Amino acid sequence: MATRGKEKIITVLFWLSALVITAILAGIIGYIVVKGISAINWEFISQPPSRAGKEGGISTTIIGTIYLTLVALLIAVPLGVGAALYLEEYGRKNTMFGYVLKLTAETLAGIPSIVYGLFGFVFFVIFLNMGWSILSGGLTLAIMILPTITRTSQEAVIAVPQEYRSNSFALGATKWYTIKRLILPAAAPGIITGIILSAGRAVGESAAVLLTAGSSLGMPLNITDPARTMAVHLYILAIEGISMERAFGTALLIIVLILIINYLANWSVRKVVRQ
Amino acid sequence: MKTKLECKEVKVFYKDFQALHGIDMDIFENRVTALIGPSGCGKSTFLRTINRLNELIEGTRTEGEIYLDEKNIYSNEIDVVALRKKVGMVFQKPSVFPMSIYENIAYGPKIHGIKNKGKLDSIVEKSLVAANLWQEVKDRIHKPAAGLSGGQQQRLVIARVLAVEPEVILMDEPASALDPISTSKLEELIGELKKQYTIVIVTHNMQQAARVSDFTGFFLNGFLIEYSKTNDLFVNPHDKKTEDYITGRFG
Amino acid sequence: MKKNKLSEGLVEILLRISAGASVLAIIIITVFIFYKGIPLIAKVGIIDFLFNLKWVPTNGSFGIGAMVIGSLAVTFCSLVWSVPLGIMTAILMAEIAPPKLADVLARFVELLAGIPSVVYGFFGLIVIVPFIRNHLGGVGLSVLAGAIVLGIMILPTIINISRDAILAIPKEYKENSLALGATHYQSIFRVILPAASSGIITAIVLGLGRAIGETMAVLMVTGNAAVLPDSLLAPVRTMTSNIVLEMGYAAGDHQAALFATGTVLFIFIVILNLAVSISMKAGTENGN
Ligand SMILES: Nc1ncnc2c1ncn2[C@@H]1O[C@H](COP(=O)(O)OP(=O)(O)OP(=O)(O)O)[C@@H](O)[C@H]1O
Ligand SMILES: [Mg+2]
Numbered sequence: 001m002a003t004r005g006k007e008k009i010i011t012v013l014f015w016l017s018a019l020v021i022t023a024i025l026a027g028i029i030g031y032i033v034v035k036g037i038s039a040i041n042w043e044f045i046s047q048p049p050s051r052a053g054k055e056g057g058i059s060t061t062i063i064g065t066i067y068l069t070l071v072a073l074l075i076a077v078p079l080g081v082g083a084a085l086y087l088e089e090y091g092r093k094n095t096m097f098g099y100v101l102k103l104t105a106e107t108l109a110g111i112p113s114i115v116y117g118l119f120g121f122v123f124f125v126i127f128l129n130m131g132w133s134i135l136s137g138g139l140t141l142a143i144m145i146l147p148t149i150t151r152t153s154q155e156a157v158i159a160v161p162q163e164y165r166s167n168s169f170a171l172g173a174t175k176w177y178t179i180k181r182l183i184l185p186a187a188a189p190g191i192i193t194g195i196i197l198s199a200g201r202a203v204g205e206s207a208a209v210l211l212t213a214g215s216s217l218g219m220p221l222n223i224t225d226p227a228r229t230m231a232v233h234l235y236i237l238a239i240e241g242i243s244m245e246r247a248f249g250t251a252l253l254i255i256v257l258i259l260i261i262n263y264l265a266n267w268s269v270r271k272v273v274r275q
Numbered sequence: 276m277k278t279k280l281e282c283k284e285v286k287v288f289y290k291d292f293q294a295l296h297g298i299d300m301d302i303f304e305n306r307v308t309a310l311i312g313p314s315g316c317g318k319s320t321f322l323r324t325i326n327r328l329n330e331l332i333e334g335t336r337t338e339g340e341i342y343l344d345e346k347n348i349y350s351n352e353i354d355v356v357a358l359r360k361k362v363g364m365v366f367q368k369p370s371v372f373p374m375s376i377y378e379n380i381a382y383g384p385k386i387h388g389i390k391n392k393g394k395l396d397s398i399v400e401k402s403l404v405a406a407n408l409w410q411e412v413k414d415r416i417h418k419p420a421a422g423l424s425g426g427q428q429q430r431l432v433i434a435r436v437l438a439v440e441p442e443v444i445l446m447d448e449p450a451s452a453l454d455p456i457s458t459s460k461l462e463e464l465i466g467e468l469k470k471q472y473t474i475v476i477v478t479h480n481m482q483q484a485a486r487v488s489d490f491t492g493f494f495l496n497g498f499l500i501e502y503s504k505t506n507d508l509f510v511n512p513h514d515k516k517t518e519d520y521i522t523g524r525f526g
Numbered sequence: 527m528k529k530n531k532l533s534e535g536l537v538e539i540l541l542r543i544s545a546g547a548s549v550l551a552i553i554i555i556t557v558f559i560f561y562k563g564i565p566l567i568a569k570v571g572i573i574d575f576l577f578n579l580k581w582v583p584t585n586g587s588f589g590i591g592a593m594v595i596g597s598l599a600v601t602f603c604s605l606v607w608s609v610p611l612g613i614m615t616a617i618l619m620a621e622i623a624p625p626k627l628a629d630v631l632a633r634f635v636e637l638l639a640g641i642p643s644v645v646y647g648f649f650g651l652i653v654i655v656p657f658i659r660n661h662l663g664g665v666g667l668s669v670l671a672g673a674i675v676l677g678i679m680i681l682p683t684i685i686n687i688s689r690d691a692i693l694a695i696p697k698e699y700k701e702n703s704l705a706l707g708a709t710h711y712q713s714i715f716r717v718i719l720p721a722a723s724s725g726i727i728t729a730i731v732l733g734l735g736r737a738i739g740e741t742m743a744v745l746m747v748t749g750n751a752a753v754l755p756d757s758l759l760a761p762v763r764t765m766t767s768n769i770v771l772e773m774g775y776a777a778g779d780h781q782a783a784l785f786a787t788g789t790v791l792f793i794f795i796v797i798l799n800l801a802v803s804i805s806m807k808a809g810t811e812n813g814n
Pocket of ligand 1: 289292294312313314315316317318319320321332
C-alpha cells in the first residue's frame, strides 16, 4: 500500500535526523579533542600566559573563570533559593507578586547575554564605579543565572512531600525550623543540580563577561581586580589569530569542564529521582 | 446465532506476570456480551487482545488464537490496521481529540481515504444520529468537541467509532464516568446498536450487565470462571465463585 | 518564645527581599538600558535609526538598518534548517525511538546545549568557514556560516521544548486513534502534532529569540561587514556583533547608539517572551 511505503521513508528520515544531531555533537567534541590534546600539559595549566597569550599557559584565565563563577554563585544561590522558599513555602506563588515574579524570571531568562553585558557595563562598571572587575562580572553573571537557580529550587521544594510539613507543624515546629531541618535537606539534591547547571552557564559565558570583567591577563587576586576568563581568552586567541594551538587547548579545557559539570548535574538528578 | 469471535486459549503476559490464563470464549454476532469481575482480573486485558491494542505496551506477549469471522487475527497475514477498523473500541474515559465535533467524527473516514466533502458530511450526520447525539449538537458541529458534557463526549466517541463502520465494538467501562441520566441514555444506545453490531462491554455494574447484555462472562484472576446467557448467570450461577461475586460476598 | 517569633519574622523579611531581588534587577536593567539608549533613538528618530543603512559613527550617521537585516537574515537562515531537524528529532525521541535510546539522545542534546557559544564560534571559524571558502567560494565568513553555527546552537531549545509539548499530549489520543484503525504515523501527524502545535510554536519562537540574541559565535564566523549582504556567501554584521565590536572604543553618541541597539534587542526579546508566556497562560486556561 502507498501509505506503508511512504511511512518507511519517513521512518528513515526520522532516524537520519537523530544521526545528524549525533554527528554534529561528535564532530565538534571529537575535533576539538583531537586538535587540542597536544596543547595540553602541566605547563599549559599551571603557567600564566605571556606575550598576550602567544606563549605560556592559561593559569590566570582558569583562576579568573573559577573566581568569577564562585562569586556569581555566592550571590545568586542565596537569593534564588530564598525566592523559591518565599514563593513555595510562604504561599506567595498564586498572588499578584508571585505572578510578577514568574514573568520576571521568564523575561530575565530570555534576555540575551550581550544586553546583560551592556547593563553590567553601565551599571556596575561605570555607575557604581566598580570598574572592570571580578565583582562587576560576578554580579552581572549572578543576575543571569538567578532565574535558573530560582526555578530549579522551586521544583525541588515542590517535590518535598506535603506530609513533612504537616507532621512537623503538628509537632509544634515553626515554619523556619521546618524549612531548615526538613525541607532544605530533602530538596538539596535538586537545588544542587540547579547550581551545577548555573555554574556551567557562568563558565561558558563570554559576551557579558568581556564587557564587565574586562580581558586583563593578570592574576586576579582581589575581587576588584579585572580578569579574563577561559571563554574570553579563547575568543581573543581565535579572533586575533594569536595562537591557534593555545586556542585549541583552551577550547578543550572548556569542553572538559562542561562535560564534568554535565556529568555532575546528571549524577545529582539521578540522586533526586532515587529519592 | 452466528459466532463472530472465537477465542482459543488466549494467554497474555506482562513481562513475567501472566494476566490471562487461557481464555476460551465464543462471542456471538449482534449480541451484547458483558464481562464482569473484580478489579485487576483481566477484563480490560482480554478486551484489548481483540483489537490487538495490548501489543502497544512494551513487554507484553499474547498466546493463543482469536478468530474473527473464522480468520485468526493473530496470524502473520493479518493487517492490524484493517483489524482495528473492523473492531472499534470505546474507552473508559471519553477522549475527544482537540478539534471540532465534525473533525472528530471525520477523523477515521479521512484516515481510511475518504476525501469527498459531501460523503464525509453524510457520514458525520449518520454517525451522530446513530449515536443519539445529532439532535443535541447539530447546530455546533464545527465547534470544539471539548465543550461537550461528559455524557455527550462519550456518545461522540461512540459516533467516531461508528463512522469507520466497524463490525465489533468493544467498550471498556464506558459508563463509569457518567451521571445516571447519561448512563441510561448510553444503555439505550447500546440496545439499538446491537441490531447492527457485535458488542463486548466491560462493566463493574452488575445491574447494568443484567440490563444491557445477552451473555455474560465472569472473570477472576485471569480465568474465565463462568460464561453463559446473562439471565442464567445471574439467576442460576453454576460456580460458587460466581455466586459469591454476584451476591456481593467479595470483590 | 518571643525571640522565636522575632526571628521567624526576620526570616520572612529576608526571604521576601531575596524574592524581590530579581524584580529589582529587571527594573534597574530596564531603566539603565533605556536611559542610555532612548535619548539617541529620539535624537536620530526611530525610523531612521532602525532602517537607515548608513552606519558611520565617526560621521554621526547612526542607522542600524544593515545590522537589523543582518540579524534577521542569519536568524531566518538558521531556522530554515534547524526547525525541521529539531522537530523531527523531538518526534523521534517522544514517539518513535525506544525509551532507552531517546534518553541517550536527550543526553546528547543536553551536551549540545552546554557547549558555550565561543566554542561553537571557534569551531565555526576553524572548520565551517574554511570549508565554505574552499568549496562554495567567497571568504567563508558569511551569512551561511552564521546560519550553520546558530542553527546548531538553537537545536537544543527547539528539540527540548517540542519534545516536552509532544510528551504532554495525553496518551489516550494515540490509543483512540490507533483503535480507529489509524497507523502510528497517521496518529502522530493528525492528532498528536496538531494537539502539540502551540508548544511547538513556542519552541520555534524561543529558538528565534535565542538566535537573534546570540553574540559571540555569530561574531566569530560572519565577517562583520556593516553592509547589506547580497548572497548567502557574503559577510554580514548582526546587531549583537556590532555592540561587542565597537563597545571597546566607542564614546559619546557612538556609545549611546550601541546602547540603543541593545535597547532594540531588549524590547524585541521581552515582547517575544511575554507573548509566549501570555499565550501559554491563555492556552492552559482554555483547558488544553
Ligand atoms: N501495562 C501493564 N503492565 C503490567 N501489568 C499490567 C498492565 N496492565 C495490567 N496489568 C495487570 O494485569 C492484570 C489485569 O489487568 P486489567 O487491566 O486487565 O484488569 P481489569 O479487570 O480491567 O481491572 P479493572 O476492573 O480495575 O479495570 C492486573 O493484575 C494488572 O495489574
Ligand atoms: Mg479495566
